[in-house]
Amino acid sequence: MADAAMEARGRRRRGRGEADSAAPAIRPQPRLPFAPVPAVSADELEAIHEASLTILEEIGMDFLHEGARDLLREAGAEVEAGSPRVRIPRQLVEAQIGLAPRSFTLHARNPARNLAIGGDAVAFCAVASAPNVADRDGGRRPGNRTDYQNLLRLGQSLDAVHLWGGYPVEPADVHASVRHLDALFDMLTLSDKAIHAYSLGRERNLDAIEMIRIARGIDDATLEREPSVFTIINSSSPLRLDGPMLEGVIQMARRNQVVVLTPFTLAGAMAPVTIAGAVAQQNAEALAGLVVAQLTRPGSPFVYGGFTSNVDMKSGAPAFGTPEYMKACLLGGQLARRYGLPYRSSNANAANTVDAQAAYESVFSLWGAIMGGVNLLMHGAGWMEGGLQASFEKMVLDADLLDMVAEFLRPVKVDPEELALSAMREVGPGGHFFGCAHTQSRYRTAFFAPMISDWRNYESWREAGAPAAYDTANRLYKQRLAAYEPPPMDPAIREELEAFVARRKAEGGAPTDY
Amino acid sequence: MADAAMEARGRRRRGRGEADSAAPAIRPQPRLPFAPVPAVSADELEAIHEASLTILEEIGMDFLHEGARDLLREAGAEVEAGSPRVRIPRQLVEAQIGLAPRSFTLHARNPARNLAIGGDAVAFCAVASAPNVADRDGGRRPGNRTDYQNLLRLGQSLDAVHLWGGYPVEPADVHASVRHLDALFDMLTLSDKAIHAYSLGRERNLDAIEMIRIARGIDDATLEREPSVFTIINSSSPLRLDGPMLEGVIQMARRNQVVVLTPFTLAGAMAPVTIAGAVAQQNAEALAGLVVAQLTRPGSPFVYGGFTSNVDMKSGAPAFGTPEYMKACLLGGQLARRYGLPYRSSNANAANTVDAQAAYESVFSLWGAIMGGVNLLMHGAGWMEGGLQASFEKMVLDADLLDMVAEFLRPVKVDPEELALSAMREVGPGGHFFGCAHTQSRYRTAFFAPMISDWRNYESWREAGAPAAYDTANRLYKQRLAAYEPPPMDPAIREELEAFVARRKAEGGAPTDY
Secondary structure, three states, X not given: OXXXXXXXXXXXXXXXXXXXXXXXXXXXXXXXXXXXXXXXOHHHHHHHHHHHHHHHXXXXXXXXXXXXXXXXXXXXXXXXXXXXXXXXXXXXXXXXXXXXXXXXXXXXXOHHHOEEEEOOEOEEEEOOOEOEEEEOOOEEEEOOHHHHHHHHHHHHHOOXXXXXXXXXXXXXXOOOOOHHHHHHHHXXXXXOOEEEOOOOXXXXXXXXXXXXXXXXXXXXXXHHHOOXXXXXXXXXXXXXXXXXXXXXXXXXXXXXXXXXXXXXXXXXOOEOOOHHHHHHHHHHHHHHHHHHHHHHOOOOOEEEEOOOEEEOOOOOOEXXXXXXXXXXXXXXHHHHHHOOOOEEEEOOOOOOOXXXXXXXXHHHHHHHHHHOOOOEEEEEEOEEHHHOEEEHHHHHHHHHHHHHHHHHHOOOOOOHHHHOHHHHHHHOOXXXXXXXXHHHOOHHXXXXXXXXXXXXXXXXXXXXXXXXXXXXXXXXXXXXXXXXXXXXXXXXXXXXXHHHHHHHHHOOOOOOOO | OHHHHHHHHHHHHHHHHHHHOOXXXXXXXXXXXXXXXXXXXXXXXXXXXXXXXXXXXXXXEEEOOHHHHHHHHHHOOEEOOOOOEEEOOHHHHHHHOOOOOOEEEEOOOOHHHOEEEEOOEOEEEEOOOEOEEEEOOOEEEEOOHHHHHHHXXXXXXXXXXXXXXXXXXXXXXXXXXXXXXXXXXXXXXHOOOEEEOOXXXXXXXXXXXXXXXXXXXXXXXXXXXXXXXXXXXXXXXXXEEOHHHHHHHHHHHHOOOEEEEOOOOEEOOOEOXXXXXXXXXXXXXXXXXXXXXXXXXXXXXXXXXXXOEEEOOOOOOEEOOOHHHHHHHHHHHHHHHHOOOOEEEEOOOOOOOOOHHHHHHHHHHHHXXXXXXXXXXXXXXOEEHHHOEEEHHHHHHHHHHHHHHHHHXXXXXXXXXXXXXXXXXXXXXXXXXXXXXXXXXXXXXXXXXOOOXXXXXXXXXXXXXXXXXXXXXXXXHHHHHHOOOOOOOOHHHHXXXXXXXXXXXXXXXXXXXX
C-alpha cells in the first residue's frame, strides 16, 4: 500500500517534471589534477608484483567453478585433479596484463549521466549492499523495499552520487527469487544514473544486462560495444573465487560489461597481518580475476579493486578509515596503475552513529582513496558500521564531503584576473575587500557552499537550538525526499521494462540456491 | 586557592614521577615519506611569486614601526614621507631569499622534546590563543588560568602534541601586565615541550626568551646558537604589519629565535576573493616579514606561514577546512619550498560542537596541510569555532587524529617477512590467518590502536549506552587529567624561574598599552 501510494505520487511528480522543468545541468565528473601519491618505491612495487605472481604460480587459488577451471586449463594453468586448486604460471598472468582498457565509458540510461571510468576521472557510488538501514527518526531496521526506494530517491537527488554500486540497502522483504527484478526496476525508474548488477547466479547477471539494454533503448550489438552495467566480484579470501562470482566474471566479460574485482583482504583475518602481505594477496586475487575475465574476452573492461583494511586488535572486528587502510589505498592505486587498470576504492568507516568518528574515518578513507588515484569510489555516500548499515543522514553528509572533495580537485586558476592585483591596488593596505568590484562580481559563486557545515557564530547557533551535523543532515534528507522528482522516462520503455519483469516473475525469477 | 591546591598536588606528583618512574620513550617526529602535492604548475607558481614582488614594489605595505622602516630604508626600500607606506624593490626581496635555514632544531627544556622544523619533519602544536574554553560538563566559558593549566596538563600527557603554539586558552583572569609571566611559568613547569612567545611588546618577547633560557639552564650564547622559542607574527591584512608584530620580528630575529610569519588572508574579506589573489597577497606579506627578519639578522630561523581561507558567502563568517582552504594549503607549501623555508599550516575548523562537522573540517585541514608538506602544524589539537574556543574533548580527539596521520606517514615496509608468503603457504586458500605464527607474533602491535574509535558491533555498542565520539573524548580527557604527572624539573631551575617571575612582577610586569 505505502509502496503503491509512493509510486503513484512519483508518477505524478515525474509528469510535472517532464512538462515544466528543464533538466538541471549535470556537473562534470571530478578529475585528479595531480599525480597520485605512491606508497612504496618502484622496486618495492615490483617485489609485491612478483610475490603475487609467486602466490598464483606456487600456492595457487581455489576456483569453485568448472567452466573457469576449464578456461584456465586450456590456457596453460595447472588444475589439480579432483580439486578446485589451480596454479597459474606467471607468464599466463603477465600475458593478460595490458589487454583491458585503461579507461572506458560506463553508460547510464540518461546519456548525460555516462561516466568515464579510468585515467584521471573519478566517479562516486552510493552505499551498496547494507543489510540494515537507519535514520534518526526510525532507528535501525532491516533492509526493506520502502527504505530501498527512498535511498534511491535521495541518491538520485544528490549530484555527488554519480552511480549506484548495488542496492543501497537490501530490499529483504522482496522474495530472493524476484528481488533483483523489482530492485533493478526501481533503480532504473526512480533514478537515471548508471547501475550495478549482483553476481549471484547466471540468470541475475543476464536479467540485469537485459534490463539496462531495455532502459537504454538499444540493441544487443550496441550494448556489447557500450559497457552499461558493472558487477563487483569479491574473492572469498584467502585465495578463493566462488562459483557465482566466477560465473559473474564470465557472463559480464562475455558481453563486454564491466568486472570490478575486489578482494576483501582484512589484514590479520583473511589476509596476512602485514600491509605488504595483505596487499600482495589482494593483488594475487585481483590478477586471478583479471586472467579469467581476459581469457573470457580479451579487452573486456576490468577495474582493479582494493579493499584491504585491518582488524581491531582487541575484538577482531573490521576497522576502516584507519592509517593502515589509507596506506593500502595508496598501494592499491599504485598497483592498478602498474597494470594500466582503473582503480576502485571505498569511502568506509566503522562508526555506529553519525558522529565525529563516522566523519573522520570517512574523510581518512577519502584521503587515501583520492591521493591513491581512485577512479571508482564505492560506498561514497551513506555507508556506516563497516557496511552493515545504510544511513539516510550519512548519505547527505557524505554527499557534502564528496562535493568538497570534487571542489578540492578543481584546479586553482592562476591568471591576471585571479591574481587580482588591480583589486589590491584599489583596496590598498589596511582596506577591506568586501566592497570592491572584484569581490562583488564574484562572491556569490566564489566559494563552495556546503549543505551541512554550520558557520554561524556560537550565540546564533545556540539560539537556533545548537544543531549538530547529524541534526542538520536529518532535516536535509527529509527535505530532499519531499522535493524528489523522478527523472523522465519514455513510457514505452517503462512498459517494456514492466513487461520484462512480469514475464521473468511468471517464469519464477532466478534460482535461490546459487 | 584552587590554583594553589592544584599546584601543591602537582608538586607531589612531580616528586613521585622523579623518584619511581622511568620517563616513557618519546616517539620520533613524523616524517613525510612522499613528495608534497603541488597545487599549480611551476609557471603558475612563478606568476604568483612575481605578483607578490609587484605588490611589494608597486603597492607597498604599511609598516607601523619606525625601527622597521629605518631598517628597510637603509636597505634600499622607498619609505613614503610621513606615512607608514614602504615599497620594497624586488631585488631587495630576492636578496633575502635563501638566507634563512631550510630546517633547524627548536629546543625544548627537555632535550628529548627538541624538534626538527623543516625538511620532511612534521611537528604538531596544541590549540593556541582561544578566548573561550569548553568541555561538555562545564559548557563554554571565558578563558581562565585553571582551564589554561588543565589544557597544559592534558596537552603534556598527549604524545601527539609536540609543542605549544601559544596559550591553549587565554588565562584572562590574570592581569595583562603579568599574564605572560604566570602563563609561561605554568607552561615551563607543567610541561617540558617547546614553547611560543607572544609578540605583544618588546618586554614580553625578552621575558619569554629569558624564561626559556633559565628553564633550559643555559647561557645567553648557547641560547643564541640554539633557537628555543618561536613567535607567531600575523600581518594585519591587507598589506600591513603592526608595531608589536614588527617589534617581535626584530627582537626574536636579533637573538636568533624563530619567527613564524602567518598572514591571515581571508579571501573575500582581508584578501581578494580568489585563491590565487589571496595567496599572492599572503605571499607578499610573508616575504615582507622575511625581509625584516633577515635584515635584522641574516640567517635567523624563519618559517613561512599560510592561513588563507574563505568566508561563508551567506554571513561573511570565516570558514575552515573548506576545499578553498585545502587548495591554499597545497599552494602555501609549494611557495614555502620555492623559498627553501619550513612551512606552517593549521588544523582548523569552524564547528561549534564536537560533531561530524568538527571532525570532517579538521581532517580536510590535515589533508591539505600534510599533502602540502607542512612542517609546523599550528592548532593541531583542541581548536574549535574558528579559533574562538579551546575544547578539552577536541584536544583528545585531535590527538587521536594526529596519531593516525603520523601512522599513515610511517612507510609501508616491503621485505620477505612483511610479504608473508610463508604465512600464505601455511594458511592456504580458504584458511584463516588469526591462528598462524606470522599473525600471532605480530597482531598485538601490528595496527594503530585509536583512543576514540568505537569498533564494537552495533548491539554491544548500544548496550554500552551508545556512546558517540564526543562522549568517549569527554571520558578520556578526564581520565588523562586525573592521571597527569608533571615532568621533572631541577628544583634550582624552578626556583630561578620563580625568582624571575617575582622580580618582573615587582617591576610591574610589561606595559599593557602595546
